Amino acid sequence: MTAPAIRLSGVCKNYGTHRAIDGVDLVVQPGEVACLIGPSGSGKSTLLRCMAFLEEHDDGLIEIAGDPLGFAPGENGRIRLPDREIARVRRSIGMVFQQFNLWPHRTALGNVSEALRFVLRLLRPAAERRAMAYLDRVGLADRAGHYPSQLSGGQQQRVAIARALALEPRIMLFDEPTSSLDPELTGEVLGVMRGLAADGMTMVIVTHEIGFAAHVAQHVVFLEQGRIALEGSASAVFRRPWNPRLARFLETYLDRGASMLIAPEQSDGA
Amino acid sequence: MAGFGRRGFVALAGSAALGGPAALSAGAARAAEDVLARVKAAGVLRVGTETQFAPFDFLDNGKAAGLNYDLFAELGRDMGLRIEFVALPWESVLPGLDSGKFDMVSGPATITKARMERYRFTPPIAEATCALLKKAGDTTLNRPEDMAGKAIGSGKATSQLEQLKKFSATLSPPATVREYVDFSQAYADLAAGRIVGVANSLPNIAYVAAQRPETFALMATPFGEKSYFGYIGRKDAEYAGLMDAVDGAVLKMRSDGRLTALQQKWFKTTFETPERVASPAV
Amino acid sequence: MTWAVLSLLLAGAGVTAAISVVSVIGGLLLGIAICGASLARSRALRGCAAVYVSFFRGVPLLVQLLLLYHALPRLGLDLPGIAAAVLGLTLCTAAYQAETLRGGFVNVPAGLIEAGRIVGMTARQIMLRVRAPIALRLTLPAVVNEAILILKASSLVSVVGVADLTRTAQNIASSNYRPIETFAAAGALYLLLNIVVGGAGAGLGRMVGRGR
């Protein structure tokens, strides 16, 4: 039996006296697409950032494919792992941000090939070949020489996805990848993500795209006040929102016409 | 502290209107008016001074002091005028004279040929011949000839610098001459040991040595051409009356012994000065 | 360093502080006017503002002071040294402050201005009630920095005979022949003045920063 792609046990994160994540246990299996949903301030982005070790969790443990991330269990509580070990484990994680975070002084190709050259130590031609392949995969091979300021938001986000994919991670984390985009540009980004899901990539996605979540996710996690209020298969969560708070949360989306997207035949009952 | 100069007419800019300063002086309206008449009518003679040229002119604990103050006080008494001092850094004094900020300069400068072409000098009030300041306890500098091959400083564009250069050229090997924008810096460098001597006029140097005997000493033998200090005024026709009157007052002090007394008070020595320097040696 | 010398230096520091404060305030007001001109619709006004800024930033302050003191009398305007000093510093700092303010105004988010328009404000109201307060808040640190620079640049006014801290130190050094000690003391006083200015700036920043 292989280890789960991600395992969180008792993870807590505090900001001063505010407890942003309050003892979360979560398992994501390899090849699974998990969506984190919840009202704003419920801690879903913080939880995702903990999975990338961008935030150091204050308590609990996180394992990536069986390897402890950041902290390992010790005799008296936990031990912080050396930076080198953190970097090694983090290498199996790719992350895509709401604000794209492309480096403005590098072209699309430069953004994708930068880490290949300087982290994986590939020679420039090899790095650029591989970068081009991933740019092609997100449909942007013809924009390789453009700077971020010369690309649309949707294109920038696809470059950001290519940048993360090029390192060939086992897990991709998406932090509201379409929230900064105009509606007509979300489609191209969601399309790329759908393709990744179809290829069997393990993905954890923080999103407000309830329709997308309903179509693509096998695993939906509803967070509230830093705790998991409800989780299960997409159909279980969306079609039978027995939890009154989830129901109220979803209503705001249903009001916006999302009910059409949560079609019963899409549920696989996983 | 941006002392751009001293005594050497290292004056900066200033009279930046068109033409030479004398040509377009202090407002065309005032040009024709005789300055002596104006000064007499107002009862006030305005003089430019710099307050940084001991022992002629300096601030002693915040109060103006020096030979210039005493001499102009006597001069004012003789001429029946109140003296009003306008204190400026030296680099601004001559432009101030040109732009009419005051009627004449109460700070002395070495009387030279070049300067006489441009300005009118009063009769000499002291000797300005070059002397050398050395470090206290320096036994290697005893005669001017000992400067050969050593580093000697002086003020940029001063008459004393010219004298130093000329004298140094007669030595073998010649001295290494360093130029400072301000003599205070030359003294500071002497104290710091970068140079072994500073060439300046005898009265100034003697005063420095007397003020800080633990640091500095005077090499008594002067060198170069004999030269004199005089006060500066303008050559323009409307200033002639004023300058003639001032000359008369200075000569009177010279003849009745008051000038010698002032020299004794401030220099602790006296100088034989001629009545007039018609063609300076420098 | 005797008490007598120190009290002279302190008096000089007082003069330095006074002319700097007057110049910074005057320069800010003039700078606002020049900034206004540089943002105006009229090409001529914008051109004048650009030349003003270029001249007063490009020509050394020393030359500006000498022009004011020695050249203006030829045009019939005989300024006393202290007036020339304050005027020179004011004109010079106004050029820098105008540029800083312009940067602040340009960086006010367009959306905030449009919001003002939507609620029916006139152009004047938008300028006074929206753009100016936000721009001032954005530029306050730079203005405080400029005040410190002016405080130091004011050492050049000794050239027009103002007995500021620098000239006082020169006067003292040229009669006691101890320039190093004297200038070190003067430097310490400049530092003290700047700490006061910096502290006042930080306090002002906290005041303005409220309601951010």
Place this chain on the structure above:
Amino acid sequence: MNLELIRASIPEIIDGLGFTLLMWLPGSALALALGLLVAILRHYGGPALDRGLQALLGVLRGTPFLVQIFLLYYGGPFIGWDFDAPTAGLLGLSVYGAAYFAEIIRGGLAAVPRGHVEAAACVGMTRAQTLRRVLLPEMALLILPSTINMLIVLMKETAVLSIITVPELTAVITGIGSLHFAYAEAAFMLAVCYWGLTEATGLLGRGLERRLQRFRLA
């Protein structure tokens, strides 16, 4: 205005200009490097180092350059620092400029969006790589305008070096002016030379900014 004198002074002025450039350009480069070092030390060093450097910068930024250079050159020999005038000038200008550049660079580093640093962490860059490949280049773009400004300030500060006998532009021109009693000409030459230098620097800076437009934050 004595144009003949101005024409005759040109070779001398060019020599002075050479000294000004010799102090200004290497001095600015050293100041930038030193400022960068200090900014990085403050960014990554502990709070004690940060406080110490901050105090030092406060002293350097709070006192006139004139006082600093005077104390360095004329006071230095008493504690064993006996530099010749150009060395002292270069050193003084570098340290003075570094105090300002350190602050400019610190501001620039703080203004680089956090997300860009996080993205670098996510693709596995080390701290040093993140600094070298993301933080520094982006910071350089952000601070370009204030850097140009500071270069102009430093250029004008080189005039102060005349007091330690460096024969730079101001020393040469004021010398010519006083030698020939040509104050108006001296003021004119000073204004033209420095104005020309600042405008040329500003022009270069604006050109560079335009060329770097495409790198701006999207």
